Amino acid sequence: MPKISPRLQNKLCTALMLALLGGVAYVSARYPVAIDVTQNAANSLSPATQSVLYSLPDKVTLTAYIRQGQPLRTQIAHLVDRYTQQKPNLTLSFVDPDLAPEKARELNIGPEGVIVVDYQGRTEKLSFMDEAALTNALLQLADNKGHWLSFLTGHGERSPDTFANFDVSDFAKELARRNIRAQSLNLAKVPAIPDNSAVLVIASPSVPLLPGEMSLIKDYVAKGGHLLLLTDPDNTALHSLLHHLGVTQLPGSVLDDNAKLYGVDDASFVLASVYPAHPITQGLKTMALFPGAAAFNFTETGGFKLAQVLQSSALATLSTSAQAGVKTYAVALTQNRPDHSQQRIVVVGDGDFLANAYLGNVGNLDLGLRMIAWLAHDDRYIDIPAKPTHDKRLQFSQMTVAMMGFGFLLVLPITLLGTGLVIWWRRKRR
Helix, strand or coil: CCCCCHHHHHHHHHHHHHHHHHHHHHHHHHCCCCCCCCCCCCCCCCHHHHHHHHCCCCCEEEEEECCCCCHHHHHHHHHHHHHHHHCCCEEEEEECHHHCHHHHHHHCCCCCCEEEEEECCEEEEECCCCHHHHHHHHHHHHHCCCEEEEEECCCCCCCCCCCCCCCCHHHHHHHHCCCEEEEEECCCCCCCCCCCEEEEEEECCCCCCCHHHHHHHHHHHHCCCCEEEECCCCCCCCHHHHHHCCEEECCCCEECHHHHHHCCCCCCEEEECCCCCCCCCCCCCCCEEEECCCCEEECCCCCCEEEEEEECCCCCEECCECCCCCCEEEEEEEEECCCCCEEEEEEECCCHHHCCCCCCCCCHHHHHHHHHHHHCCCHHHHHCCCCCCCCCCCCCCHHHHHHHHHHHHHHHHHHHHHHHHHHHHHHHHC
């Protein structure tokens, strides 16, 4: 059998290698596969988002009015690419608002730009876009309805309209991005709760409500209205309404040394890391921070069924009592109505967790959105978590930095130099 010359063997091996690389390139282009290995699955869509996309049969069009050269264009394209992998008939186009001034005026586009989402002839505008915002916009377009929240004012409550650390305007902005609008309600000026209010929010009033106002709210509850009540330690302004619901606010604040495990030295800052079983917290894996929480006792009354939503560790005490034990600082009340609907009320012993100063902490925003979603019967929103960005900075002690500098600047060069000299000396002896 004749032997193949080495030169021909090299040519055949080269041809086979090129054919193999070409085949791999063709398969990878024809059948793309991506694997997300990031710690918090930052480059993958949540199962809930995928479910929403599968439920939208028609074409979705995204138009991003962003100036040319803006890094935001790349970020949006990267996010939308994950959606197109699940829904090929979702398209994205970019328009420079400077080149379309009439459209910019029509959409009231600011310097930061805007993203318009179109589905079945209905549109939603997003001034900020992440997975939660885009998916909720798609849900809104699919359902073709929005919600209004009424925030009670006139008693020193946390306001959705002002920007002090105490207020909740940042939370209101996050709600608006999900087509949930906040409106202020002063019962002294408008002695009625609007019919379009999906939820009435009473956020930490500093003075008690007037008898007439309390009567209006009790009537709202009697008719099946949904409530979010936020109070704070030693705040007595809502005691009458809480008592009407079968909830008693205990004096003092919750002290939980369990927070020290997470580097929080102040025991009055309660960290929720393990949640009782409830639809609000189902699947919630991020911690929430409560900088001063009141605890509750409760009795089921008026037909309401009560469930614990947030509880401390068994090591917790109250600032007014040394008796340790699990303390409940958020409860949910439900009642089935004659029309087969379910009335829902949530009471939280800390209003700070939604305040501007603390909303950005860990899972506070996610938990607040889940509460509103559950109260408004938009349960599908709950399964779209906001993904926190983990701190990936490396922090070394001064000793470690000194050792690294000594190793790289002195030990490593000397080792390389010594190795080279040894090799040179051995070769010279041959």
